Amino acid sequence: MKYLPKSKWKKAGLIILLLIGLIQLYPRPEKNISDKASNNSITQLYQVPDSVMSILKTACYDCHSNNTKYPWYSTIQPVALFLNRHIIHGKEELNFDEFGSYTRRRQQSKFKAIANQLKDDEMPLSSYKLLHSDARLNQMQKNRIIEWTKMSIEK
Numbered sequence: 001m002k003y004l005p006k007s008k009w010k011k012a013g014l015i016i017l018l019l020i021g022l023i024q025l026y027p028r029p030e031k032n033i034s035d036k037a038s039n040n041s042i043t044q045l046y047q048v049p050d051s052v053m054s055i056l057k058t059a060c061y062d063c064h065s066n067n068t069k070y071p072w073y074s075t076i077q078p079v080a081l082f083l084n085r086h087i088i089h090g091k092e093e094l095n096f097d098e099f100g101s102y103t104r105r106r107q108q109s110k111f112k113a114i115a116n117q118l119k120d121d122e123m124p125l126s127s128y129k130l131l132h133s134d135a136r137l138n139q140m141q142k143n144r145i146i147e148w149t150k151m152s153i154e155k
């Protein structure tokens, strides 16, 4: 791009830097971290084998529990706001730490929803998988979770 003189580019760069700096002043949302164990955790009601729990913890718990493991870039704005939106919406739909407070009917329908999300490759969110390579589940891991949802539905 020749039509902009070098000095203008410099100015544009400075303005962008300034904007990035300014947006950092936007208040960061409160973190999703709870230090007490939940009485309504899914493990109080359903059997969750270690092999299943470790997959859920790595791939789902950041948005579907009361405890998120925050990466270093999570305090940078506007990243902090994006992450917070995902966590709030994710927890609204499904919170493994509040699972026990759902009606039986809702619990059972959540198991079906989990299996469907995995079959359709909708979860974890792709933006999450981009930065969390260990959350890109292989077929075996998906099958493990799907099998577990079937077991829990029959219970």
Ligand code: HEC
Pocket: 056, 059, 060, 061, 062, 063, 064, 085, 086, 087, 089, 090, 091, 093, 094, 110, 113, 114, 115, 117, 123, 124, 125, 128
């Ligand atoms: C980065 C955050 C994030 C991660 C990680 C994540 N989810 Fe979600 N999940 C969401 C959000 C946001 C929604 C609600 C909006 C939507 O459906 O896109 C959602 C919705 C869902 C729903 C839909 C609930 C319903 O009743 O329709 C299910 C089921 C689900 N997630 C399961 C999972 C499972 C299982 C994993 C792990 C394999 C996972 N999610 C990982 C953010 C996440």
